[in-house]
Every structure is written in structure tokens, then in C-alpha cells.
Amino acid sequence: MAVIPLTIEIVEAVEATSFNLYDLTVWTAPYAFDSTKITSLTLTLVYDSITYTYLSADLKAEMGIGVTYVNLCGAAINSAFVVTPDHFYDGATQLNSTYFPDGYYEITLSVDHTYAGYDTPAVDTSHQGFLAENYIMASKLPLTIDINNFDYEENRLQFLCIAMLRAATWAAELGRQTEFEEITTKVNDFLDARSINEIWSV
Amino acid sequence: MKSGLFNITLDMIWTATLKYDLLNNCKTLTVILATSIARKLDLGQPIDGYLDDLYFMCNVTFALEEASVVLVDADFDYLNSVYNKIRNIHNRYKGLIIPAHHDAH
Numbered sequence: 044m045a046v047i048p049l050t051i052e053i054v055e056a057v058e059a060t061s062f063n064l065y066d067l068t069v070w071t072a073p074y075a076f077d078s079t080k081i082t083s084l085t086l087t088l089v090y091d092s093i094t095y096t097y098l099s100a101d102l103k104a105e106m107g108i109g110v111t112y113v114n115l116c117g118a119a120i121n122s123a124f125v126v127t128p129d130h131f132y133d134g135a136t137q138l139n140s141t142y143f144p145d146g147y148y149e150i151t152l153s154v155d156h157t158y159a160g161y162d163t164p165a166v167d168t169s170h171q172g173f174l175a176e177n178y179i180m181a182s183k184l185p186l187t188i189d190i191n192n193f194d195y196e197e198n199r200l201q202f203l204c205i206a207m208l209r210a211a212t213w214a215a216e217l218g219r220q221t222e223f224e225e226i227t228t229k230v231n232d233f234l235d236a237r238s239i240n241e242i243w244s245v
Numbered sequence: 246m247k248s249g250l251f252n253i254t255l256d257m258i259w260t261a262t263l264k265y266d267l268l269n270n271c272k273t274l275t276v277i278l279a280t281s282i283a284r285k286l287d288l289g290q291p292i293d294g295y296l297d298d299l300y301f302m303c304n305v306t307f308a309l310e311e312a313s314v315v316l317v318d319a320d321f322d323y324l325n326s327v328y329n330k331i332r333n334i335h336n337r338y339k340g341l342i343i344p345a346h347h348d349a350h
Contacts, residue, residue, distance in 0.1 A: 203282070203296055206303045210279030213272040213306065222280045229283035 047074050047165040051152050054123075059142040059175035059243070063123035064152070066114035068165075074158045078108050081115070082155045085164075088131060088138075089149040095131035095138045115154065142243055145176045145227075147220050172215025172223050174208055177230060180239045181205055204233050259321040264313055267321065271306040271328050278302060278335070298331045 052065040064086075070076035084106065086097035099105050106124050108115060116122045131138035138144075151168040184201045187194065207230050214223040257263075278299040305324050308316070316324075 199296065202300070206299050207279050207282065209303055209307075210275045210299065214276040214279070217269065217272055217276065219276055222276050225283045226276075226279045 044162045045160060046162050047154075047156070047158065049152065049154060049165040049167040051150070051167045051169050053148075053150055053169045053171050055143065055171070055173045055175055057175060058179075059145070059173065061125050061127045062143065062150075062171075062173075064116060064126050064150075065121070065123050066116045068114060070114060074161060076112065076114055078110055078112050080157045081108055082157060084115070084155070085153040086126070087151050087153075089151075090138065090144070090146055093133050093136075095133050097126070097130045098132050099130065115152075143173050143175075144244055145174050147171075147215055147223050148173055170215050170218045170220075172212045172227075174212060174227070176242055176244055177208055177227065177234070178205075179242055180234050181208060181230070183239055184234075184237060200233070204230055207233075257318070259318050264309070264321065267325055267328065268306070268309045268313075270332075271302060271309060271324075274328065274332050274335075275299065275302040275306050294334075298335070301327065302331060 048068065050067040050069075052067050054063045054065070056062060081103060084102045086102060088095050088097075106115065107117075111118045112122075113120060114122070116124045128139040128141065128143050129137060148171045149168055150171060151166060153164040153166045155164045157163075181201075181204050184204065186198060186201060207226050211223050211226040211230065214220075214226060259267075278295050282295050282299065305327050309324060
């Protein structure tokens with residue numbers, strides 16, 4: 044049996060209140076996109092070694108998948124489904140009511156379908172480093188400006204902090220969780236040492 | 246001329262697959278440089294070689310990630326040569342071993 048090469052993309056909102064789910068799958072014959080052949084969808088994420096499932100009576104209906112759609116997420120090729128954290132549960136435990144905590148995520152979309160000759164479900168997992176709060180914290184780093192005694196070393200280290208955060212994001216995208224955690228631990232130590240407090244995860 | 250983790254050849258037609266491989270190569274090297282810095286007990290330790298190259302690789306990776314549609318083959322040749330230069334410096338003189346690429350997205 045062949046496999047439909049499902050491909051998703053995840054983009055976290057700047058203030059971590061949601062993420063956009065994009066469907067980058069090239070739906071082409073013999074599996075051209077046909078909403079009637081999509082039977083159900085399951086969205087899960089792993090955060091801090093706990094698996095959370097998106098609770099919905101009918102995720103297909105919630106995503107609005109119908110005859111006008113060109114992919115799983117909408118009627119335009121760059122359409123997105125906005126996912127909020129309050130829908131994710133591990134049993135009775137909600138991930139969070141308002142924001143996605145910073146950290147390493149494995150987000151998986153599973154699609155049951157009736158395309159003949161293809162395995163069901165079609166599955167794709169996206170590895171993501173959600174760091175919205177850390178980015179905002181890093182943007183608040185103070186640098187005292189004294190033109191007669193400019194602190195070049197501190198200036199370099201503050202630029203370094205931003206570069207480290209970007210590297211952590213890429214580490215997650217490559218599935219390198221260990222490196223992601225090493226880099227973000229160092230960044231948090233750096234921010235703590237400069238008394239930059241958490242913004243929404245206090 | 247062969248170079249890079251995926252035997253990317255200079256002066257060649259940059260296919261979508263090769264561009265994707267180069268982007269992942271650059272992300273990998275950036276992560277290794279950042280991890281090397283993170284393992285230092287004190288950021289005040291000498292990190293110049295790592296810091297400057299991390300900045301450089303961040304810019305290269307940004308360019309590939311955000312602006313690849315406006316880049317031409319000669320631009321990819323240049324960015325690939327930058328990647329190889331920094332990678333080789335760290336492999337030869339700083340003891341970093343660039344591991345096999347972990348394919349995920």
C-alpha cells in the first residue's frame with residue numbers, strides 16, 4: 044500500500060495564543076483533494092513528554108472541510124486553521140487555557156480517508172520550538188547607553204541571546220530536542236541573570 | 246567541486262531538493278555552534294570564534310529561509326561556500342564534528 048505524503052506546517056502566533064496549521068500536501072491524482080474522501084482527522088501534540096489530544100466532536104466539520112476546499116485547511120492554497128491551546132487535553136488535564144507554554148512540541152495530524160490503494164491514515168508530524176515568550180523577554184533586555192563608556196561586551200551578549208533563540212527554533216525544526224533544551228536553558232539562565240521576568244507564564 | 250554534507254556541487258543548477266538540503270545543512274551548523282556556546286559554563290568565556298560565526302550562519306540561514314525565492318543560482322553558490330568555510334574552520338580547528346543530518350521538519 045502506498046502512503047499519501049501528508050505535509051503540515053506550523054506557525055506559532057507572536058503572543059503564543061494559537062498556532063496556524065497549514066496543509067502543504069500536494070494533493071494530486073490519484074489522490075487529488077476530494078473532501079468527500081476525507082472521513083476524519085485527529086490532531087495531537089506532545090509537550091513535556093505528555094501527549095495531548097485536540098478534543099472535538101468532529102474536527103473535520105470544525106475545520107470546515109467541504110467542496111470548496113483545495114486542501115485540508117481552506118479554499119486557498121495558503122489557508123490556515125487556527126488552533127488554540129484550550130482544546131488540547133490529556134485525559135481531564137488541559138494543556139493551557141490561553142497560551143502555548145514555551146518548549147519543544149511534536150504536533151501530529153492524522154487523516155483517515157477512503158482513497159483506494161493508500162494506507163489510512165495519512166500522518167505527518169511537525170517538530171516545533173515554541174519560544175514566543177522567550178523572544179519577547181529577550182526584546183526587553185536593558186542596555187544602558189553611556190556614550191563615554193559603552194558596554195560592548197554586554198551588547199554582544201544580548202545579540203547572542205537572540206541568535207541563540209533563533210538557533211533553538213531551528214534545532215526543534217530539525218528534531219534535535221536535546222540541543223533545543225541545552226540552548227534554551229542557557230538563554231533562560233542569561234535572562235534570569237538580568238532579572239527579565241516571565242510575561243505570561245508567571 | 247564537491248562540498249557539504251550532501252555532496253552539493255558548486256556552479257550547478259540549484260533544484261528545490263538541493264536548496265532544501267543546503268537550508269538544513271545551515272540550520273544544523275547553526276544549532277551546533279549555539280550548542281557549543283550553551284555548554285560553556287560562563288558566557289564570559291572566550292566565545293569569539295563561535296559568536297561571530299553563529300551571527301554569520303544565522304544570517305545565511307535567514308536568507309535561505311526567508312528570501313530563497315529571490316535568490317539566483319550564483320547566490321546559492323555563494324551561501325553554500327560560506328557554509329562550507331565556516332563548517333570547515335570548526336571541524337579542523339575547533340574540534341567540532343558535524344554529525345549526520347537528522348531529517349525532520
